[in-house]
Amino acid sequence: MCGIVGYVGGQQAAPLLVEALTRLEHRGYDSAGVAVVGSRLQVTKRAGRVRDLAAALPKRMAGRIGIGHTRWATHGPANDANAHPHTDATGTVAVVHNGIVDNAAALRQRLTDQGVALASDTDSEVFAHLIALSDADTLEGKVVDALASIEGTYGLAVLHAGFPDRIVVARNGSPLLVGVGEKEMFVASDLAALVRHTTTVAHLEDGELATVTASGFRTFRRDLTRTETQARQVDVDPSAYEHGAGDGRPRMYTEILEQPESVDRTLRGRLDERFGTAHLGGLDLDARELRAIRRVKILGCGSAYYVGQMGALLVEELARIPADAEAASEFRYRNPIIEPDTLYVAVSQSGETIDTLLAVEEIKRKGGRVIGLVNVVGSAVARACDGGIYLHAGPEIAVASTKALTTMYVGFALLALQLGRVRDLSVADGKRLVAGLQKLPAQIGQVLATEDRIAELAATLARSESMFFVGRVRGFPVAREGAQKFKEISYRHAEAYQMSELKHGPLALISPDVPTVAIVPDDELTDRNVAALHEIAARGGPLVVVTHAGVDLGALEVERIDVPKNETELDPLLLTVPLQLLAYHAALVLGHDVDKPRNLAKSVTVE
Numbered sequence: 001m002c003g004i005v006g007y008v009g010g011q012q013a014a015p016l017l018v019e020a021l022t023r024l025e026h027r028g029y030d031s032a033g034v035a036v037v038g039s040r041l042q043v044t045k046r047a048g049r050v051r052d053l054a055a056a057l058p059k060r061m062a063g064r065i066g067i068g069h070t071r072w073a074t075h076g077p078a079n080d081a082n083a084h085p086h087t088d089a090t091g092t093v094a095v096v097h098n099g100i101v102d103n104a105a106a107l108r109q110r111l112t113d114q115g116v117a118l119a120s121d122t123d124s125e126v127f128a129h130l131i132a133l134s135d136a137d138t139l140e141g142k143v144v145d146a147l148a149s150i151e152g153t154y155g156l157a158v159l160h161a162g163f164p165d166r167i168v169v170a171r172n173g174s175p176l177l178v179g180v181g182e183k184e185m186f187v188a189s190d191l192a193a194l195v196r197h198t199t200t201v202a203h204l205e206d207g208e209l210a211t212v213t214a215s216g217f218r219t220f221r222r223d224l225t226r227t228e229t230q231a232r233q234v235d236v237d238p239s240a241y242e243h244g245a246g247d248g249r250p251r252m253y254t255e256i257l258e259q260p261e262s263v264d265r266t267l268r269g270r271l272d273e274r275f276g277t278a279h280l281g282g283l284d285l286d287a288r289e290l291r292a293i294r295r296v297k298i299l300g301c302g303s304a305y306y307v308g309q310m311g312a313l314l315v316e317e318l319a320r321i322p323a324d325a326e327a328a329s330e331f332r333y334r335n336p337i338i339e340p341d342t343l344y345v346a347v348s349q350s351g352e353t354i355d356t357l358l359a360v361e362e363i364k365r366k367g368g369r370v371i372g373l374v375n376v377v378g379s380a381v382a383r384a385c386d387g388g389i390y391l392h393a394g395p396e397i398a399v400a401s402t403k404a405l406t407t408m409y410v411g412f413a414l415l416a417l418q419l420g421r422v423r424d425l426s427v428a429d430g431k432r433l434v435a436g437l438q439k440l441p442a443q444i445g446q447v448l449a450t451e452d453r454i455a456e457l458a459a460t461l462a463r464s465e466s467m468f469f470v471g472r473v474r475g476f477p478v479a480r481e482g483a484q485k486f487k488e489i490s491y492r493h494a495e496a497y498q499m500s501e502l503k504h505g506p507l508a509l510i511s512p513d514v515p516t517v518a519i520v521p522d523d524e525l526t527d528r529n530v531a532a533l534h535e536i537a538a539r540g541g542p543l544v545v546v547t548h549a550g551v552d553l554g555a556l557e558v559e560r561i562d563v564p565k566n567e568t569e570l571d572p573l574l575l576t577v578p579l580q581l582l583a584y585h586a587a588l589v590l591g592h593d594v595d596k597p598r599n600l601a602k603s604v605t606v607e
Contacts, residue, residue, distance in 0.1 A: 002024070002029050002070050002071060002072035002098065002189075003021065003024030003029060003069060003070040003098075003188075003189055003190060003193070004067070004068075004069055004096050004097075004098055004155055004157055004176065004187065004188060004189040005017055005020040005021055005024070005067065005068045005069070005186070005187065005188050005189075005193050006066065006067040006068070006096075006157045006167045006169070006186065006187030006188070006212065007020075007064075007065065007066055007067075007184070007185075007186055007187070008064065008065040008066075008165070008166065008167055008184065008185050008212060008213060008214050009064060009065075009181065009183060009184020009185060009214045010064060010183060010184060010214065011064065011184065012062065012063070012064065013034075013036050013063050013064055013065055013066030014034055014036050014057060014061045014063070014066060016066075016197075017034045017036075017066050017067070017068035018034065018050060018053065018054050018057070018068070019196075020068065020186075020188065020193040020194070021034075021050045021053070021068050021069075021070055021193070022050050023190075023192045023193050023195075023196075024070050024188075024189070024190055024192060024193050025049070025050060025070065025596060029070035029071055029072050030047065030048075030071060030072060030073050030078035031045065031046060031047040031048065031070070031071045031073075031078050031079070031080070031082065031083035031084075032045065032046060032048075032049070032050045032052070032053040032068070032069065032070045032071070032083065033045025033046065033053060033068065033069055033071075033083045033084050033085050033096075034053070034057075034061075034066055034067070034068040034069075034085070035066055035067050035068070035085040035087070035094035035096075035159050036061055036062070036063035036065070036066035037063050037065050037066065037159055037160075037161055037164045038061075038062040038063030038064075039062070040091075040161060041087070041091055041092060041093075041094055041159065041161040042058070042061050042063065043085055043087055043091075043094055044056055044057050044058065044061065045080060045083035045084065045085065046080055046083060047078050047079050047080050047082075047083060050070065064214075065159065065164060065165070065166075065167065066159065067085060067094060067095075067096050067157045067158075067159050067167060067187070068085075068096065069083075069084035069085060069096035069097075071083055071084050074100060074122075074123070075104065075121055075122045075123045075124075076120060076121025076122050077121070081119055081120045081121075082120045082121055082122050084096045084097065084124060085159070086119075086120060086122065086124055086125040086127070086128045087119075087128050088128045088129050088131070088132035089116060089117060089129070089132070090132065091161075092132060092160060092161045092162060093128045093131045093132045093158065093159070093160050093161075094128065094158070094159040094160075095124065095127045095128045095131070095156060095157065095158050095159075096124075096156070096157050097124035097127055097154055097155070097156050098154065098155040098156075098174040098175075098189055099152060099153035099154040099155055099156075099172070099173060099174040100123065100152045100153055101123035101124070101126060101127075101150055101151070101152040101154070102151045102152035103149075103150070103151040103152065104122075104123030104126060104152075107126040107130070107149060107150075108123075108125075108126060111126060111129050111130075114133075116129050123152075126150075127146055127150075127154075127156060127158070130145070130146035130149055130150075131143060131145075131146045131158060131160070134146060138163075139158065139160050139162075139163040139166060139168050139211075140168055140209070140211055140220070140224065141224075142160070143156075143158055143168045143170060143209065144209070144222050144224065147170060147222060148222075152172075152173075153172055153173030153174050153354065154170060154171070154172050154173070154174055155169075155170075155171050155174030155175060155176040155189050156169060156170040156171075156176075157169045157176075157187055158170075165213050165214070166211050166212060166213045167187055167211075167212045168209065168210070168211055168212075169187055169204065169209065169210050169212060170204075170208070170209040170210075171204040171205065171206060171207075171208055171209075172206050172207060173206060173354055173357070173358070174189070174354065175189050175190070175203075175352040175379070175380055176188075176189055176203075176204045177189075177191065177194075177201045177202060177203045177204065178201065178202045178204070178210055178212055178217050178231065179194040179197065179198040179200065179201050180198055180200040180201070180202070180216070180217070180231045181197055181198045181200075183214055183215065184197075184214055185212045185213065185214060185216065185217060186198060187212055190352075191234065191236065191376070192395065192397070195236060199233060199234045199235075199236055200231050200232065200233050200234070201231055201232065201234055201378075202217065202219070202229050202230060202231040202232070203229070203378055203380075203383070204219065204229065205227075205229065205383075207221055207222065208220070208221060208227055208229065209221070209222065210229075217231075232378075234377065234378060235377070236395070250398065250584075250593075250594045250595045251397045251398045251595050252398035252400055252402060252489075252584060252594045252595050253584060253594075255396055255397070255398055255402045255403045256402045256403070256448070256577075256580050256581065256584065257448060258394065258403050259402065259403045259406050259444050259448075259577065260441040260442065260444045260445045260448075261441070262391075262392070262393040262394060262403040262406065262407050263406055263407060263410050263440050263441050263444060264441045265392040265393070265394070265407075266391055266392050266393065266407040266410045266411060266414075267410060267414075267437055267438070267440075267441075268392075270414055271414075271434050271437060271438065272434070273431065273434055275421070275427065275430065276421065276426075276427045276428070276429070276430020276431035276432075276433070276434055277417060277418055277421035277430050277434075278414040278415075278417045278418040278421075278434075279418070280389055280414055280415065280418055282371075282387055282388050282389055282390065283371055283387045283388070283389070283415075283418075284386065284387035285387065287422045290418065290419060290422045291422050291423065292341060293321060293341060293342070293343045293419065294321065294322075294339075294341040294342065295321060295322045295323065295339060295341065295342040295343070296312065296315045296319075296321055296322070296323035296324075296342065296343050296344075296345065296419075297323070297324060297325075297326065297342055297343070297344050297345070298311055298312055298323070298324070298325040298326070298344075298345045298347060298412075299325070299326055299327075299328040299331055299344065299345065299346050299347065299356060299359045299360075300325065300327075300328055300346070300347035300348065300353075300356060301327060301328050301329050301348070301353055301355050301356055302401075302484065303400075303401045303405050303481055303484055303485075304347040304348055304349065304353070304356070304401075304405075304408065305325060305326075305327050305328070305347075306477045306480045306481040306484060307347065307405050307408045307409050307412070307477070307481065308325035308326075308345070308347050308408075308412075309325040309476075309477035309480070310409055310412065310474070310477045310478070310572050310573075311323075311325065311345070311347075311408070311409065311411075311412030311413075311415070311416070312324050312325045313473070313474055313477070313572075314412050314413055314415075314416040314569060315412070315415070315416045315419060317416070317569055318416040318417060318419070318420035318425055318429075318433070318569065319416055319419035319420040319423055319425065320420075320423060320424060321419060321423075327355075328346070328353070328355045328356040328358075328359040329355035331355075331359040331362065332358055332359055332362040336362065336363075338362075338363055338366035338367060338368040339368070340367065340368070340369075342368065342369075343369060343370075343371065344360075344363050344368055344369065344370040344371070345370070345371055345372075345373055345415070346359065346360045346370055346371070346372050346373065346374075346381050346385060347372075347373045347374075347408055348372070348373075348374050348375075348379075348381050349374070349375045349376070349391075349393075349396055349401055349404035349405075349408075350374075350375070350376055350379060351372065351374035351375065351376040351379020351380055351381040351382045352376070352379055352380050352381070353381070356381055357380050357381050357384060360372075360381060360384045360385060361384065364384065369386050370384075370385050370386060371385050371386060371387045371388045371389070372384075372385035372387075372388035372389070373388060373389050373391065373408055373411045373412070373415075374388060374390065374391065375390070375391040375392075375393050375396065375404050375407070377390060389411045389414065389415065391404060391407040391408060391410075391411055392407070393406075393407040397595070398594065398595045399488075399489075399595065399596060399597055399600050400485055400488055400489050400583070400594070400597065402580050405481065405576070406444070406573060406576070406577070409572070409573045409576070410437065410440065410573070413433070413437060413569075413570060413573075414437075417430060417433055417434070417437075432567060433567055433569065433570070435567075436566045436567035436569075436570045437570065439566060440566065440570065440573060440574070443563075443564040443566060443574055444573075444574065444577055446563075446564050447563050447564070447574060447577045447578055448577070448581075450561065450562075450578070451581055451585075453561065454561060454578050454581040454582055454585065455581070455585040457544055457559055457561070457582065458581070458582045458583075458584070458585035458586040458589065459585065459586070459589045460515075460559075461486075461492075461515055461517070461544065461582065461586055462490060462492065462585075462586040462587075462589040462590050464492065464513065464514065464515050465492060465493060465513075466492065466493040466494070466495075466509075466513075466514055467486070467492065467493070467494050467495075467514060467515045467516065467517065468483075468494075468495055468496070468497060468506060468509075468510075468514065468515075468516040468517070469482045469483040469486070469494060469495070469496045469497075469516070469517045469518075469519070469579075470496070470497050470498070470499045470502065470516055470517070470518050470519070470532070471496075471498070471499055471518070471519035471520075472498060472499035472500055472519075472525050472528065472529055472532075473525060474521065474523070474568075474569075474571065474572050475499070475519035475520070475521060475529070475572070475575065476496070476498050476499070476519075477572070478519045478572050478575050478576050478579070479496040479497070479517070479518075479519050480496040481576055481579065482494075482496070482517060482519070482576070482579035482582070482583075483495055483496040484496075485579055485580055485582075485583040486579070486582065486583040486586065488583075488597050488600055489583050489584070489586075489587040489592060489594050489597045490583060490586040490587045490590055490592065491590070491592065491597075491598070492586070492590075499518070499528075499529055499532045500528075500532070502532055502535060502536070503535065507535060507536075507539065510536055510539040510540070510541040511539065511540060511541065512540040512541070512542065514541060514542075515541065515542040515543070515544060516536050516541050516542070516543055516544070517544045517545075517546065517579070517582070518532075518533055518536075518543060518544070518545045518546070519546050519547075519575055520533070520545050520546070520547040520551055520553075521547065521548060521551075521568070521571045521572075521575060522547070522548035522550050522551050522565060522571075523568050523571070526551055530551075530552075530553060530554070530556075533545065533553065533556055533558065534556065537556055537557065537558075542559075543556070543557075543558040543559065544558070544559045544560070544561065544582075545558045545559070545560045545561070546560075546561045546563065546575050546578055546579065547560055547561070547562060547563075548562060548563060548564075548565045548571075549562045549565070550565065561578045563575055563577070563578060
């Protein structure tokens with residue numbers, strides 16, 4: 001993985017490919033390259049950033065058809081040889097690939113035994129050689145022949161000097177879409193690469209291939225039978241995909257500041273003040289079907305998993321239905337029992353997270369009902385699910401999730417409210433929660449207004465090599481998300497624990513050099529949480545407490561961040577926002593690129 005682009009049309013391909021690759025930089029990568037066919041096949045690739053690739057391009061790289069890639073290392077280190085595109089030994093075939101070839105070792109050995117000299121450490125290179133070795137008369141046939149030997153996942157784009165009018169692409173478990181222009185066509189793994197040129201796109205399904213020429217595209221399966229995939233207009237604002245805030249600030253910062261508006265969009269048209277409930281038409285479930293649900297299982301990865309834990313607590317509290325969250329990356333490997341009266345919820349910002357998509361497919365294979373909580377319209381998870389809730393957060397470009405996470409929480413609150421109101425949640429409680437949800441945008445703005453204070457504390461925390469984030473019950477997934485955000489962009493070790501588990505091990509590590517960020521809401525557990533703070537303070541551990549103004553911490557010497565009080569069930573969202581700013585400002589102090597943290601990708605399309 002990580003980013004694929006392609007172009008065929010009347011313009012010079014190389015500049016368009018490089019420009020498109022810059023729009024995929026948010027996905028995380030360590031090298032980049034392009035291949036263009038003119039009078040011959042030319043390939044340029046470099047370890048490093050897209051700007052390094054642009055500087056290395058020859059002055060004459062003419063050709064009106066080409067493919068490009070940004071790579072996130074899976075097989076082999078980040079260097080020029082392992083960068084995509086990969087070619088065959090004759091320099092006739094070029095390929096770019098996202099995904100994992102599970103039988104790569106066997107295929108590499110087979111090719112070596114046939115006398116093929118492999119030029120890289122990657123699994124992806126085998127595609128180029130297998131295509132070149134095919135005896136098929138067409139490029140489509142050659143690609144199909146190669147795929148017959150492949151076990152694993154792929155989003156694949158193929159260029160061949162002998163077929164200079166076309167790109168052949170294939171998908172199995174890794175997203176690919178075709179963009180339709182005026183006498184020109186585009187290929188990409190992410191809509192962000194295309195929006196400056198077209199918003200008319202066709203999403204390939206798993207097992208589907210496409211031939212893309214300047215005049216159009218056709219889709220087919222590996223037996224070469226035609227499919228009927230159509231291009232559709234996507235309702236997006238291209239300017240929303242621009243990097244940065246226009247004033248030199250990182251995109252992550254912009255997205256943190258956008259959260260009041262994003263939450264307002266998620267709520268818009270979905271609250272029923274009269275009956276104290278929510279309307280989620282995208283679920284495609286009537287009241288009788290909602291009442292038949294006996295359990296809710298939430299599946300996500302990373303931040304989506306942690307907000308899923310917050311969502312499970314909401315469902316249990318409001319609807320009194322057993323609910324839990326599980327890492328989607330582990331779900332299908334344990335041969336899960338799929339229950340007909342369980343509602344499964346797949347959570348993903350991009351809707352292309354391969355672990356989550358494979359979990360959805362496992363549920364569907366076993367007859368379960370699954371809905372999606374996603375941000376990207378038309379994404380793979382959204383299309384695979386039986387129904388769902390679109391977040392309407394707007395494009396999230398920075399790798400670290402902020403506004404998508406807060407809108408995921410709001411999505412879960414709406415789901416829990418609707419489930420609760422078809423059961424035993426009273427009208428009064430429903431109206432109380434509706435009023436609380438309506439207050440969230442303004443209250444998030446109040447948290448953001450305390451940024452200067454949070455930045456001061458972040459500068460202090462950034463000096464520590466390791467720290468704890470702790471919380472109890474509702475506060476624990478908040479602590480997990482806070483630790484996740486801190487570690488992924490500051491590169492400091494941050495570990496989350498339940499407050500109640502401190503005395504069962506972690507207290508051994510508390511010292512003046514190991515600070516603790518504690519989540520202490522004003523709720524029925526406040527006294528117990530404050531008692532745990534005393535245990536930390538007694539061992540000399542510095543404390544930063546994220547809490548409400550009404551919480552009395554007594555004589556404890558702590559640094560505190562106060563957030564506005566909402567309804568107890570909704571407080572976790574407001575307690576999460578300052579942790580985003582803590583991580584952001586700590587990373588800035590340490591001089592890191594907050595939008596492109598090392599070793600991470602925005603859309604994780606490999607297992």
